[in-house]
Amino acid sequence: xxxxxxxxxxxxxxxxxxxxxxxxxxxxxxxxxxxxxxxxxxxxxxxxxxxxxxxxxxxxxxxxxxxxxxxxxxxxxxxxxxxxxxxxxxxxxxxxxxxxxxxxxxxxxxxxxxxxxxxxxxxxxxxxxxxxxxxxxxxxxxxxxxxxxxxxxxxxxxxxxxxxxxxxxxxxxxxxxxxxxxxxxxxxxxxxxxxxxxxxxxxxxxxxxxxxxxxxxxxxxxxxxxxxxxxxxxxxxxxxxxxxxxxxxxxxxx
Amino acid sequence: xxxxxxxxxxxxxxxxxxxxxxxxxxxxxxxxxxxxxxxxxxxxxxxxxxxxxxxxxxxxxxxxxxxxxxxxxxxxxxxxxxxxxxxxxxxxxxxxxxxxxxxxxxxxxxxxxxxxxxxxxxxxxxxxxxxxxxxxxxxxxxxxxxxxxxxxxxxxxxxxxxxxxxxxxxxxxxxxxxxxxxxxxxxxxxxxxxxxxxxxxxxxxxxxxxxxxxxxxxxxxxxxxxxxxxxxxxxxxxxxxxxxxxxxxxxxxxxxxxxxxxxxxxxxxxxxxxxxxxxxxxxxxxxxxxxxxx
Amino acid sequence: xxxxxxxxxxxxxxxxxxxxxxxxxxxxxxxxxxxxxxxxxxxxxxxxxxxxxxxxxxxxxxxxxxxxxxxxxxxxxxxxxxxxxxxxxxxxxxxxxxxxxxxxxxxxxxxxxxxxxxxxxxxxxxxxxxxxxxxxxxxxxxxxxxxxxxxxxxxxxxxxxxxxxxxxxxxxxxxxxxxxxxxxxxxxxxxxxxxxxxxxxxxxxxxxxxxxxxxxxxxxxxxxxxxxxxxxxxxxxxxxxxxxxxxxxxxxxxxxxxxxxxxxxxxxxxxxxxxxxxxxxxxxxxxxxxxxxxxxxxxxxxxxxxxxxxxxxxxxxxxxxx
Numbered sequence: 080x081x082x083x084x085x086x087x088x089x090x091x092x093x094x095x096x097x098x099x100x101x102x103x104x105x106x107x108x109x110x111x112x113x114x115x116x117x118x119x120x121x122x123x124x125x126x127x128x129x130x131x132x133x134x135x136x137x138x139x140x141x142x143x144x145x146x147x148x149x150x151x152x153x154x155x156x157x158x159x160x161x162x163x164x165x166x167x168x169x170x171x172x173x174x175x176x177x178x179x180x181x182x183x184x185x186x187x188x189x190x191x192x193x194x195x196x197x198x199x200x201x202x203x204x205x206x207x208x209x210x211x212x213x214x215x216x217x218x219x220x221x222x223x224x225x226x227x228x229x230x231x232x233x234x235x236x237x238x239x240x241x242x243x244x245x246x247x248x249x250x251x252x253x254x255x256x257x258x259x260x261x262x263x264x265x266x267x268x269x270x271x272x273x274x275x276x277x278x279x280x281x282x283x284x285x286x287x288x289x290x291x292x293x294x295x296x297x298x299x300x301x302x303x304x305x306x307x308x309x310x311x312x313x314x315x316x317x318x319x320x321x322x323x324x325x326x327x328x329x330x331x332x333x
Numbered sequence: 334x335x336x337x338x339x340x341x342x343x344x345x346x347x348x349x350x351x352x353x354x355x356x357x358x359x360x361x362x363x364x365x366x367x368x369x370x371x372x373x374x375x376x377x378x379x380x381x382x383x384x385x386x387x388x389x390x391x392x393x394x395x396x397x398x399x400x401x402x403x404x405x406x407x408x409x410x411x412x413x414x415x416x417x418x419x420x421x422x423x424x425x426x427x428x429x430x431x432x433x434x435x436x437x438x439x440x441x442x443x444x445x446x447x448x449x450x451x452x453x454x455x456x457x458x459x460x461x462x463x464x465x466x467x468x469x470x471x472x473x474x475x476x477x478x479x480x481x482x483x484x485x486x487x488x489x490x491x492x493x494x495x496x497x498x499x500x501x502x503x504x505x506x507x508x509x510x511x512x513x514x515x516x517x518x519x520x521x522x523x524x525x526x527x528x529x530x531x532x533x534x535x536x537x538x539x540x541x542x543x544x545x546x547x548x549x550x551x552x553x554x555x556x557x558x559x560x561x562x563x564x565x566x567x568x569x570x571x572x573x574x575x576x577x578x579x580x581x582x583x584x585x586x587x588x589x590x591x592x593x594x595x596x597x598x599x600x601x602x603x604x605x606x607x608x609x610x611x612x613x614x615x616x617x618x619x620x621x622x623x624x625x626x627x
Numbered sequence: 628x629x630x631x632x633x634x635x636x637x638x639x640x641x642x643x644x645x646x647x648x649x650x651x652x653x654x655x656x657x658x659x660x661x662x663x664x665x666x667x668x669x670x671x672x673x674x675x676x677x678x679x680x681x682x683x684x685x686x687x688x689x690x691x692x693x694x695x696x697x698x699x700x701x702x703x704x705x706x707x708x709x710x711x712x713x714x715x716x717x718x719x720x721x722x723x724x725x726x727x728x729x730x731x732x733x734x735x736x737x738x739x740x741x742x743x744x745x746x747x748x749x750x751x752x753x754x755x756x757x758x759x760x761x762x763x764x765x766x767x768x769x770x771x772x773x774x775x776x777x778x779x780x781x782x783x784x785x786x787x788x789x790x791x792x793x794x795x796x797x798x799x800x801x802x803x804x805x806x807x808x809x810x811x812x813x814x815x816x817x818x819x820x821x822x823x824x825x826x827x828x829x830x831x832x833x834x835x836x837x838x839x840x841x842x843x844x845x846x847x848x849x850x851x852x853x854x855x856x857x858x859x860x861x862x863x864x865x866x867x868x869x870x871x872x873x874x875x876x877x878x879x880x881x882x883x884x885x886x887x888x889x890x891x892x893x894x895x896x897x898x899x900x901x902x903x904x905x906x907x908x909x910x911x912x913x914x915x916x917x918x919x920x921x922x923x924x925x926x927x928x929x930x931x932x933x934x935x936x937x938x939x940x941x942x943x944x945x946x947x948x949x
């Protein structure tokens with residue numbers, strides 16, 4: 080139903096050096112649901128996510144976020160509008176501490192401009208303290224309180240994943256684009272992230288998630304899009320997709 | 334009009350000089366992803382070696398061979414013992430620029446006490462002019478053009494028809510894949526640096542021959558011009574470097590005829606900056622030189 | 628130790644500190660590889676000069692050819708110097724601050740500084756070409772006797788005030804949330820973008836701030852030297868400053884100051900000392916100094932890339948004990 084769509088992609092293409100990484104994908108990400116994006120390796124899922132987020136420009140096509148055409152908007156503006164992505168490869172700010180990684184993301188900080196900086200601590204300390212408290216809350220939720228003052232670059236792969244998710248959450252996003260958020264994360268923490276995402280969904284957050292672990296997809300996602308070779312080849316619930324021969328074939332694993 | 338025809342002739346000479354330098358430079362970039370900013374200093378050092386051989390009364394051809402040998406022997410350890418270790422360590426691209434800048438600083442200043450500040454030149458020879466209408470070039474200059482042509486053909490033959498050439502192209506395109514196909518990539522890299530080092534030495538002598546005189550300070554100009562041709566043609570592409578040399582050689586000489594010879598080098602430098610900013614992948618390259626997308 | 632020697636040492640130290648603080652803001656904190664840094668110092672020096680000098684029609688100055696000559700009183704030339712540095716940052720930044728391989732960016736900027744130097748060197752009517760500008764008036768020379776020792780102290784004082792101002796600005800920037808965003812952009816620009824940071828705006832801002840500070844350093848220097856020529860601002864000067872920031876420790880202001888004292892100042896003093904001891908032919912010492920700087924750079928890049936004083940790790944109030 081169109082009025083429930085959070086994020087709309089219309090015939091999006093992404094061609095680069097002769098390769099059609101995304102070859103005319105059209106889909107609608109429903110509001111307030113967790114939607115999966117699955118497909119074999121090289122299907123173009125991450126590239127598509129990047130194009131939605133704006134970190135890669137679309138070669139052609141149209142993208143709408145909450146009814147606003149964002150096709151030409153740069154990534155940082157999309158993030159400020161509430162469309163936030165995480166990355167497949169570790170992308171923590173390695174020479175900042177874990178806490179600082181989260182604080183960077185926070186948008187409403189008066190000290191985050193040249194003039195704010197020059198006006199000095201007294202000008203921005205209130206915002207800062209509020210955000211430190213908020214960040215610490217997140218760290219506690221995800222069990223990383225002890226690591227607050229460690230360099231993010233020294234964290235394990237799973238911990239870096241968590242930092243990325245927490246960072247994205249500091250932005251109070253409307254729609255989260257997650258690129259394999261559970262890969263490398265300790266099983267216990269996977270459960271924690273799952274519960275957190277479900278709680279956020281209950282609060283109205285929309286999530287589009289690229290994920291390889293199909294059992295996770297089944298547990299978490301309300302519906303799923305399937306991509307292969309840059310094209311969208313199916314959508315629906317996992318159960319309905321399993322019945323479609325081409326999907327199963329394309330995917331190689333059931 | 335005849336001014337421009339003469340400029341065209343000079344353009345041919347410039348192209349030859351630049352091509353010799355640019356091809357070696359771009360091949361070093363292609364095989365090790367290394368912008369070797371010490372290249373200009375090795376050129377100058379080799380030019381000085383040739384100068385000493387020349388001053389001793391020996392044939393200029395001997396001097397060229399000496400310079401090429403020197404260039405090879407000098408360039409090889411720079412990569413093996415300085416650049417490669419830093420790269421293996423994971424030093425970022427910018428870090429490698431700083432490393433090669435440090436190396437170039439060290440080379441030029443080590444040379445200073447040995448060769449001194451004053452400019453030198455090779456003995457006068459072959460300066461009789463050959464004329465073809467308004468085109469007038471010295472035998473020296475014509476020899477340079479033929480030398481460059483011969484070397485370009487040799488490079489072409491090497492790359493296209495020899496096993497080594499194929500191994501070089503494979504290593505440059507994808508070192509891991511090349512290694513898994515059984516190519517001894519380390520040895521290929523070593524050989525490339527020897528060959529390009531020899532080219533560098535030869536280019537140094539030729540460039541010095543083409544100027545009235547040269548000093549240690551000439552190194553920066555040689556480097557940037559070679560860099561300009563290499564980047565213009567597409568970094569790492571030898572044929573691109575040749576094309577780049579043609580463009581830069583011609584444009585600089587024509588601009589010298591049109592405005593003033595003082596700014597000849599500046600024109601080449603400006604082309605480099607413009608290319609880097611507007612079309613960093615160069616004219617021929619298929620692969621982009623843009624920042625790696627995350 | 629005579630006053631002139633002390634003044635020389637302290638003022639050069641001050642200028643180098645100001646320059647290193649600026650370069651650290653650009654390179655160490657924001658990750659901008661400004662290999663053309665020296666042209667901003669030069670812009671400030673030239674601007675301060677032509678703002679304070681009388682016009683070249685003046686009989687004492689007619690051996691030089693230059694534009695300007697407004698004979699403005701102190702501190703206007705110094706403010707003009709900072710302004711010139713900031714102004715020059717805009718076109719240079721616009722052209723080069725795009726998503727480019729970092730090494731290409733660095734080289735494009737390096738070559739830009741060489742182009743600028745060559746052009747100014749050859750274009751005589753602008754800034755007197757290769758000969759450069761001489762007889763640059765000194766600040767407050769109409770009010771204080773410049774040959775007296777007290778003037779030296781005054782100049783040292785003025786330099787110190789500038790250092791304090793720059794330090795204040797740099798410290799506030801680095802310790803603020805803004806500084807944190809800059810460091811994030813330095814560490815992973817793409818991730819910073821995905822979190823709502825506008826990299827072009829951030830980089831342009833710091834390019835201009837750094838440019839202004841560099842310009843100020845040029846103004847301070849030219850007022851003391853009273854001469855300024857293209858040979859004063861060749862591209863290796865940028866390399867010395869980079870070496871200083873790398874050796875001292877990038878990303879933090881104390882490291883930048885340390886680097887300024889160790890590299891440009893340290894080497895200057897050692898050179899002076901060794902030259903006075905008359906070791907070897909006259910050109911040997913400066914040449915060896917450069918070789919040493921090269922070795923220093925390589926050594927630090929290999930053994931201690933974070934520098935003598937690394938960027939400190941920030942622990943926030945109320946953090947749990949480790």
